[in-house]
Amino acid sequence: MAKKVQGYIEIDKERCKGCELCVVACPKDIIRMSKDVNAKGYHYAEFFNPEPCVGCADCAVVCPDGVITVYRARIEV
Amino acid sequence: MGELRLMKGNEAFAEAVIRAGADGYFGYPITPQSEVIEYLMAEKPYERTGMVVLQAESELAAINMLYGGAGTGKKVVTSSSSPGISLMMEGISYMAGAELPCVLMNVQRGGPGLGTIQPSQSDYFQATKGGGHGDYRLLVLAPASVQEMSDFVPLAFDLAFKYRNPVMILSDGVIGQMMEKVELFDSIPRWTDEEVIEKNGDWATVGKRPGKERNIITSLDLDPYSMEKHNHDLFAKYQKMEEEEVRWEEINTEDAEYFIVAYGSASRISQKAIELARAEGIKVGLIRPITLYPYPYKVLQEKVEKGAKGFLTVELNMGQMIEDVKLAVKDNSKVEFFGHVGGVIPTPEEVVEALKTKIIGG
Amino acid sequence: MELTADKIKELVVKPENKVYTKTPLLTDKTLSYCPGCGHGVAHRILMELVEEMGLENDTIGIAPVGCSVLAYEFMNVDMQEAAHGRAPALATAIKRLWPNKFVFSYQGDGDLAAIGGNETLHTCNRGENITIIFINNGIYGMTGGQMAPTTIPGMRTSTSPYGRDVQMMGYPLKMTEIVAMLPGTYYVSRQAVYSAKHVRKAKKAIKKAIEAQLEGKGTSFVEIVSNCNSGWKMTPVKANQWLEENMLDYYHLGDIKVDGKLVKEIV
The missing domain is CATH 3.40.50.920 (Rossmann fold)
Incomplete structure (x- = not known):
């Protein structure tokens, strides 16, 4: 069994304002804007493909509203 | 009997500021009250009591230093004369709105505009009816002697903290410049930092206290109902002054x-x-x-x-x-x-x- | 073992694996800023530092007038809201009366460079031991996109609708270079927050600024070149591109003064 660094992000979609800066910031292109809207009417950011995520936190670092929480662990695959 | 001295009104005021346990004086020179800051700078209250004295770059800066200083829960004071007080009006309005205690001295000169450096009482409306923008009142004391230039300072601080409201001592160039015998009161020690936190920690910027709500000093309220209530609360306070403080x-x-x-x-x-x-x-x-x-x-x-x-x-x-x-x-x-x-x-x-x-x- | 999204979540999302989340020194109130506005990032890195440096109970901040007038609603420390442009005067007195507190002002370009220019100059010139965070987005956001002292030549705003004509409207004011020339400043830097790399750099600069104050060295001043998507009438992503392509030619990033010495030629 090999080990890999696996990341995962949680997006507080109700507090997301849909600015898309996290989409641009993500080096793995695994965040996109949802088709749905949140209660405020924004298309919120969506983490659609966790596997390539390394938990670099760039998305959270550029998020003006602090809605992204980042996790990172070494897991066995 | 306290110490007797022959002093100018402005000097008696300055000495009283030190003796009243003030923590900070922030001002800008203007005739006919420049003796206040000159006296303070010569007297080195930062060595006598630890009081801060600072010559600001303008009356605008001075009053906003006062606004910041008053927010800390400490005793702060400024002095100026009519044109300078006009410049300070914005900051005074903010302090009234944010309910901050402070002492303001106006040694009035004639106007309008640059007017004259000679004595006047033409800032009565400005002092008593508001002056700056918004509905507010200052508590206004009018000294008629050099003795009162001294005596009204601790009184003004007491009233300022009792009501959390700016108190103006409305003097004039005659009282500020004339020399009389004055009996100085005994010095009142400055509050220690611990005393400031104990007395005013519930509202002042003393640094967030563990386990307690943080404090915010502001005059802004964008909710109309809340802002209306704030105005009513202010006027309830002024009503109390009208009932209890007429002298x-x-x-x-x-x-x-x-x-x-x-x-x-x-x-x-x-x-x-x-x-x-x-x-x-x-x-x-x-x-x-x-x-x-x-x-x-x-x-x-x-x-x-x-x-x-x-x-x-x-x-x-x-x-x-x-x-x-x-x-x-x-x-x-x-x-x-x-x-x-x-x-x-x-x-x-x-x-x-x-x-x-x-x-x-x- | 196949790594499904659910499986990854199960394996990774555990408290001990949390590497980044909003600091508790930002309140839970929704920021009043437009989507993508740099203010939110600037607020966050400042409050992260207050938390990381253990200053939560020893910080007093000053909010300005402008878009960030409500900064005190979001920064979860003792705060005071200043009159327009006067934040450095407030900070001066607060620091002198509480010399052991970390005192900062947080100001926009209209507040700091226009109406408050004099307070900024004199506070820095006295070397007040405070930290000034200056958000420069080249426009007045709060009032609806009018020209700021920092609006770059040719830039369109609602009061320079054909672009800033410097012959008629004067030149953009580089306050950061000006304060760097004053003997009272100890650390002066210009940063940006439009990419993760720049946010991390900006945070390091603000940390240096805070350290300078804690060491009693004099005024520390960090400008953050930021965006104003609404005022610039661009999407946040476009605005950040425009910032990089246009603003940075005029407002060069990097430290200008370190340890009280100019480290960059001022042009």
Whole structure:
């Protein structure tokens, strides 16, 4: 069994304002804007493909509203 | 008996600031009150008591230093003269809105505009009716002697913290510049940091206290209902001042038929005028408002009820306090005004003449 | 073992694996800023530092007038809201009366460079031991996109609708270079927050600024070149591109003064 660094992000979609800066910031292109809207009417950011995520936190670092929480662990695959 | 000294009004004020345990003075020089900061800088209160003294780059900066300083829950004070006080009005409005205690000294000079460096009382409206924007009141004390330039400082701090409201000492160039004997009060120690936190930690920026709510100092409230309530709360506070803080002095009023109403330097002149008039057999007394806000309306009303035959207001302006006298007296007795402006000082003889022509014979 | 999204979540999303989340020194109130506005990032890195440096109970901040007038609603420390442009004057007195607190002002370009220019200059010139965070987005956001002192030549705003004509409207004011020339400043830097790399750099600069104050060295001043998507009438992503392509030619990033010495030629 090999080990890999696996990341995962949680997006507080109700507090997301849909600015898309996290989409641009993500080096793995695994965040996109949802088709749905949140209660405020924004298309919120969506983490659609966790596997390539390394938990670099760039998305959270550029998020003006602090809605992204980042996790990172070494897991066995 | 306290220490006796011969001092200028401005110097007595400055010495009283140190003795009252003030934590910070922030000011900008302007005639006729520059002796305040000169005295403080020479006296080195930062060595005597640890008090901060800073010459700001403008009155705008000075009043906003005061705004920041007042927010810390410590005792802060500034002084200026009329044009400088005009510049400070924005900051004073913020402090009234944010309910911050501070002491403001205005050693008035004549205006409008750059006006003159000579004495005046023409900032009465500005001091007592607001001055800056918004509905607010300052508590206003009017000293009439060098002694009161000293005595009113600890009183002003007490009132400022009691009501969490700016207190203005409305003096003028006569009182600020003249020298008199003054009995200085014994020094009141500055509050320690722990005392500041204990007394004012519930509202002041003392640093977030563990386990307690943080403090925010602001005059902003974008919710109309909340802002309306804030205005009502302020006015409930002013109502309390009106009930509890009215101060005045009466001289020779027991048997008086006529009354001179005057404050500050005009009351000193009027006091002599009363002596002269009494020597001629005129039964006249002096009512000297000490608080200009809250104003002693009731005192005047009582005189009217007892049959006062007339009131002469004497002011170093074009007639400002007379509006408050009229509010008290209404149409129930005669109210007239006498004054000089531009730095011209009325003589007691002129006041007696005005009393005779405008009130008694008029 | 196949790594499904659910499986990854199960394996990774555990408290001990949390590497980044909003600092508790930002309140839970929704920021009043437009989507993508740099203010939110600037607020966050400042408050992260207050938390990381253990200053939560020893910080007093000053909010300005402008878009960030409500900064005190979001920064979860003792705060005071200043009159327009006067934040450095407030900070001056607060620091002198509480010399052991970390005192900062947070100001926009209108507040700091226009109406408050004098307070900024004199506070820095006295070397007040405070930290000034200056957000420069080249426009007045709060009032609806009017020209700021920092609006770059040719830039369109609602009061320079044909672009800033410097012959008629004057030149953009480089306050950061000006304060760097004053003997009272100890650390002066210009940063940006439009990419993760720049956010991390900006945070390091603010940390240096805070350290300078804690060491009693004098005024520390960090400008953050930021965006104003609404005022610039661009999407947040476009605005950040425009910032990089246009603003940075005029407002060069990097430290200008370190340890009280100029480290960059001022042009």
